[in-house]
Structures are given as C-alpha cells and as structure tokens.
Amino acid sequence: MTPIRAADGCPPGRSITWSPSITLVPTRFCxxxxxxxxxxxxxxxxxxxxxxxxxxxxxxxxxxxxxAAEVLLLSGEVAPQSPQRRAWFQRLLALCRLAWAQGRLPHTNAGPLSLAEMAALGRLNASMGLMLEGLGPAYDTLHRHAPSKRLAVRLGQLEQAGRLGIPFTTGLLLGVGESHADRRAALELLAELQRRWGHLQEVILQPFRPDGAAAVLLTGAEQADLLVTIAQARAILPPEVHLQLPPNLWPLQALPDALAAGIDDLGGIDSSDVINRAYPQPTPACLTATLERAGFSLVPRLCVHPAWLPWLPAALQRQAHCAEARLLASRSSGSRSPWP
Ligand code: SF4
Structure with a gap:
C-alpha cells in the first residue's frame, strides 16, 4: 500500500481528546x-x-x-509456534466480531502478529497497538524472559503495520532506568517510521508505576523529568502524531503541565479499569473541570483519529460511522454519558 500522509496535522492545542472505551481480556496467560x-x-x-x-x-x-465506542482487546500472548496459537487467534477474531455486532470499533493490542494475522485483524480493527516500550540496557534486563519484546521484533511489527496501512498506536514505557539518550533514540526511531509510513496516529508516553495494593504517585522530580521528555517527543515526532498520556498515571492537578508540554490526548479510558486497579481513572467530569480551569477542553473521539479514517476499508468506515452515532447517542441521552 502506498503510504498516505495524515491530512490534518495536530500540534498541541486547546482541545484534548479521549476515547470512551471498554477493555476485554481474552486471556491473561502469556x-x-x-x-x-x-x-x-x-x-x-x-x-x-x-x-x-x-x-x-x-x-x-x-x-x-x-x-464505549471503542472495544480494547488486551491479551496475554501465545507463542507463535504453539499449537494453541490458532485457537487464541480465532478467539480474538470472534471478540472483534462481537464488538462489530454491537456497532463498536475494536482496537486490538495482543503482541506481535504474523503478516496474515495482522492483515485479518486489520480488516476488523479501526486501529491497533503495540508499545515499542524503549531501547537500551534497562529494557533488555526487564525483557530477558520476554522473546516478543525484543527490539527487532517490535520494530518489525511497526514496519509491518505501516506496510498494511493500519492506523497504529505505539509508545514508550518511561522511568525503568533508561537514560535520556535511550529515550531520544527511541523517539527518533518512531519519527523515522512515521516519515516512512505515516501510520502512527498516537504515541503513548507512559510513566512506569509499580503495581500493588496502593498507588505510588509520581514525585515532583519525576514529573519534571518526564515533562522534559514530553517536550522532546513533541519536537522530534512529526506534528500529526498525537502524544498520549494515561491520566490515571499522572497527578490530576498537575495534568495541565503535561498538556502544556505537548500532550494532546488521554487515550482510551475505561471507567472500570481491569488492568491497574491501584490507579483508577479520573472521571470525565473530573478531567473536564481540571482541564477547563487551565484553558483546555476535553473532546471525545473514536479509537481511530479523524485524519486516519480515510485509510480504513469501506466496511470499517461504515462501522466507524455507527460507532460515532453511539457516541452522539450517549451524549444526548445523558445516561452513563462519557461527556461531562
Ligand atoms: S507485559 Fe509482558 S508478560 Fe505481561 S502480558 Fe504483556 S507481554 Fe505478557
């Protein structure tokens, strides 16, 4: 497929987007x-x-x-050569079809996929995701028992998604012991991929937070360090790439600082987060109030950003219009509304 450039570049602005989302976990076995x-x-x-x-x-x-117009499929991984791989993959497809039957848009994040697997999911998913996480010795240590987290595998997947023309989400896991030079090198790799393929609709800058019974909040020094990286990401990545920060991993009152540094998207927000129970998501009303006080507005979106909608096959574009109608209906009904 010929790479297509996103049409509406989106430099950091006053509108901050998010996607009302629900997470389905096909399996935690990995x-x-x-x-x-x-x-x-x-x-x-x-x-x-x-x-x-x-x-x-x-x-x-x-x-x-x-x-929830977006259905995030977040799965543990089955090894490529495993006899269980086929059943696992068929389950992913079945859950995507279930989302379709309800007029929603799947967004799958299930680890590295073969070309055929990614192409099959790409026909049902408006966007897909795979974190790059980062490069350097700190990541090598964390991933020494994770074959699918090898840098070459991750880069190969991002390249493959670009070739297939799939609107894609990737990102960095920050604060695991990496250096600023490691962060810069990772951002430059992503910028190069985007210049080649144009498919990276968003890059998540995810602060690492330890799991446990209680949240461990970012210190002021950690926030200051990450603000430098956010600004650096905005400078390195092409302007059409949205910069995303999970709002449950950043102190709410300090969120405007991250937005001023370059964050313009808060990602898919599941009000009953099944992944990080120690780090609950702020409610849309809470986010809206915080953002408005700082001069920003909170705007809901689909999992595929508008500039990448024309990339989708016709059937997926029709599905996106159904999902958009779901967003609008929930806004006007007022019940369980994702809108403030
Ligand atoms: S973070 Fe690593 S171990 Fe955990 S589910 Fe993902 S790939 Fe598996």
Missing part, C-alpha cells in the same frame, strides 16, 4: 514474563482459555457500557 508485569498468568497446560471470557460474558460486559 508466554512472555516481563519483569514488571502483574497482569500475566503463566501458560496453562489446558490452553490459553482454561478460564475463558465467553461470548455471553463479553456480551454482558459490552451491554453494561453502552457509551
């Missing part, structure tokens, strides 16, 4: 063992679906969250 992960369960001999998310359970979760 053949990787990243040094920081509390999401993972070790692979079960009975297969990745020893404790399955059934269609009925997924349906019930979706119906309880009518405002």
């Amino acid at each position: 053949f990787n063992a990243c040094g920081y992960c509390s999401f993972r369960r070790p692979p079960d001999p009975a297969g990745p679906f020893a404790d399955p998310l059934s269609d009925a359970a997924a349906q019930a979760l979706l119906e309880a969250r009518p405002e």
Whole structure:
C-alpha cells in the first residue's frame, strides 16, 4: 500500500481528546514474563482459555457500557509456534466480531502478529497497538524472559503495520532506568517510521508505576523529568502524531503541565479499569473541570483519529460511522454519558 500522509496535522492545542472505551481480556496467560508485569498468568497446560471470557460474558460486559465506542482487546500472548496459537487467534477474531455486532470499533493490542494475522485483524480493527516500550540496557534486563519484546521484533511489527496501512498506536514505557539518550533514540526511531509510513496516529508516553495494593504517585522530580521528555517527543515526532498520556498515571492537578508540554490526548479510558486497579481513572467530569480551569477542553473521539479514517476499508468506515452515532447517542441521552 502506498503510504498516505495524515491530512490534518495536530500540534498541541486547546482541545484534548479521549476515547470512551471498554477493555476485554481474552486471556491473561502469556508466554512472555516481563519483569514488571502483574497482569500475566503463566501458560496453562489446558490452553490459553482454561478460564475463558465467553461470548455471553463479553456480551454482558459490552451491554453494561453502552457509551464505549471503542472495544480494547488486551491479551496475554501465545507463542507463535504453539499449537494453541490458532485457537487464541480465532478467539480474538470472534471478540472483534462481537464488538462489530454491537456497532463498536475494536482496537486490538495482543503482541506481535504474523503478516496474515495482522492483515485479518486489520480488516476488523479501526486501529491497533503495540508499545515499542524503549531501547537500551534497562529494557533488555526487564525483557530477558520476554522473546516478543525484543527490539527487532517490535520494530518489525511497526514496519509491518505501516506496510498494511493500519492506523497504529505505539509508545514508550518511561522511568525503568533508561537514560535520556535511550529515550531520544527511541523517539527518533518512531519519527523515522512515521516519515516512512505515516501510520502512527498516537504515541503513548507512559510513566512506569509499580503495581500493588496502593498507588505510588509520581514525585515532583519525576514529573519534571518526564515533562522534559514530553517536550522532546513533541519536537522530534512529526506534528500529526498525537502524544498520549494515561491520566490515571499522572497527578490530576498537575495534568495541565503535561498538556502544556505537548500532550494532546488521554487515550482510551475505561471507567472500570481491569488492568491497574491501584490507579483508577479520573472521571470525565473530573478531567473536564481540571482541564477547563487551565484553558483546555476535553473532546471525545473514536479509537481511530479523524485524519486516519480515510485509510480504513469501506466496511470499517461504515462501522466507524455507527460507532460515532453511539457516541452522539450517549451524549444526548445523558445516561452513563462519557461527556461531562
Ligand atoms: S507481554 Fe504483556 S502480558 Fe505478557 S508478560 Fe509482558 S507485559 Fe505481561
């Protein structure tokens, strides 16, 4: 596919976007063992679906969250050569179809995929994601038992998504012991990929926070350090790439500082976050009030940003219009509204 440039460059501005989202977890079983992960369960001999998310359970979760136009499929990984890989992949497709049947847009983040797997998911997903995480010795240590986190594998996946023309989310995990030079090198790799393919619609700058029973908030010094990186990312990445910060991992009252430094997107927000229970998401009303006091406005969006909508196949564009109608309906109904 010929790379297409995003049309509406989006430098940091006064509108900050977010996507009302619900997370479905097909399985937590994962053949990787990243040094920081509390999401993972070790692979079960009975297969990745020893404790399955059934269609009925997924349906019930979706119906309880009518405002969520985005369905984030976040899955533990099955090794490429595993005999269980096919069943795992078919389950991902089935959950995407379930999201479609309800007029929603899937966004899958399930680790590295073969070309055929990514192409098949790309026909059902308005956007997909895979964190680069970073490069350098700190990441090598964290990922020594995670074969799919090797830098070459991650870069190959980002390149493959570009070739397939899939609007894509990637990002960096920050604060694991990496240097500023490591961060700069990672951002320059992403900028180069974007100049080649134009498919990186957003880059997440995710502060690493330890899991546990209680949140460990970023210190003032850690915030100051990350603000430097946010500004550096804005300077290095092409202007159409949105910079995303998970708002549950940053002190709410200091959020305007991150926005002033270059963040313009708060990502998919699931009001009942199943991943980071110690770090609950702020409510849209809370975010709106904080942002308005600082001169910003909070604007809902689909998982695919508007500039990349024309990239999608016709059927996915029609699905995006259905999902948009869901956003508008929940805004006007007022019930469980994602809008303030
Ligand atoms: S790949 Fe993801 S789920 Fe698997 S161990 Fe690493 S962080 Fe956890």
